[in-house]
Amino acid sequence: KQEVTQIPAALSVPEGENLVLNCSFTDSAIYNLQWFRQDPGKGLTSLLLIQSSQREQTSGRLNASLDKSSGRSTLYIAASQPGDSATYLCAPRSMDSNYQLIWGAGTKLIIKP
Amino acid sequence: KAGVTQTPRYLIKTRGQQVTLSCSPISGHRSVSWYQQTPGQGLQFLFEYFSETQRNKGNFPGRFSGRQFSNSRSEMNVSTLELGDSALYLCASSPTSVQSGEQYFGPGTRLTVT
Numbered sequence: 001k002q003e004v005t006q007i008p009a010a011l012s013v014p015e016g017e018n019l020v021l022n023c024s025f026t027d028s029a030i031y032n033l034q035w036f037r038q039d040p041g042k043g044l045t046s047l048l049l050i051q052s053s054q055r056e057q058t059s060g061r062l063n064a065s066l067d068k069s070s071g072r073s074t075l076y077i078a079a080s081q082p083g084d085s086a087t088y089l090c091a092p093r094s095m096d097s098n099y100q101l102i103w104g105a106g107t108k109l110i111i112k113p
Numbered sequence: 114k115a116g117v118t119q120t121p122r123y124l125i126k127t128r129g130q131q132v133t134l135s136c137s138p139i140s141g142h143r144s145v146s147w148y149q150q151t152p153g154q155g156l157q158f159l160f161e162y163f164s165e166t167q168r169n170k171g172n173f174p175g176r177f178s179g180r181q182f183s184n185s186r187s188e189m190n191v192s193t194l195e196l197g198d199s200a201l202y203l204c205a206s207s208p209t210s211v212q213s214g215e216q217y218f219g220p221g222t223r224l225t226v227t
Contacts, residue, residue, distance in 0.1 A: 034215065034216065036218070041201075041223070042220060042221070043117075043119075043203055043218040043219050043220040043221045044203065044205075044218040045218070046215055046216065046217060046218070049215040089156070091156075098169050099169070100158045100161075100169060100171070101158065101216065103155055103156040103157075105155050106155075
């Protein structure tokens with residue numbers, strides 16, 4: 001059964017720093033992996049989708065990498081801004097779970113001005 | 114293109130009642146998935162519909178049901194509400210099948226059961 005762990009659970013950094021959020025999963029048989037952000041009380045916004053055949057994806061200041069064999073993905077945020085404050089969730093789509101997204105608990109990020 | 118819309122946004126119900134939530138996917142999207150989010154359990158998958166057929170179902174009791182219409186709009190119904198059903202219910206749509214598509218989420222319906 002696929003299990004997803006996100007470390008750290010919470011992170012508070014000053015504005016302008018580059019930072020890395022980690023996601024690990026136990027079953028490497030994934031179809032793809034998606035990163036989302038969620039603002040308090042709101043829905044999820046898709047940030048990046050990485051297919052299992054890809055190593056990384058970039059969108060603006062965000063870069064996500066995927067190492068399927070070791071069961072790891074990282075989300076790199078460059079030059080962080082207060083508007084980046086949110087909870088970040090990773091969700092691999094596991095083949096064994098009938099292609100459901102399996103969710104981590106998220107990393108709550110606070111960027112201090 | 115308009116995003117995924119969910120109605121109502123907020124709902125307060127009493128134990129034992131039933132509730133119906135609605136989701137309109139992005140135009141052209143044929144797959145709709147539903148999730149429940151609570152502080153204790155996080156995000157949990159409810160079910161997924163594609164072209165009016167339920168393709169996948171999570172581990173929820175039969176009180177939770179759904180359907181999809183020919184225009185891809187979807188509804189989720191919860192009967193005999195319990196206090197533990199209080200949650201944010203999220204709907205997501207994908208262009209094609211869930212396996213290949215990126216999922217786009219709506220703002221959610223906040224259900225409070227008293």
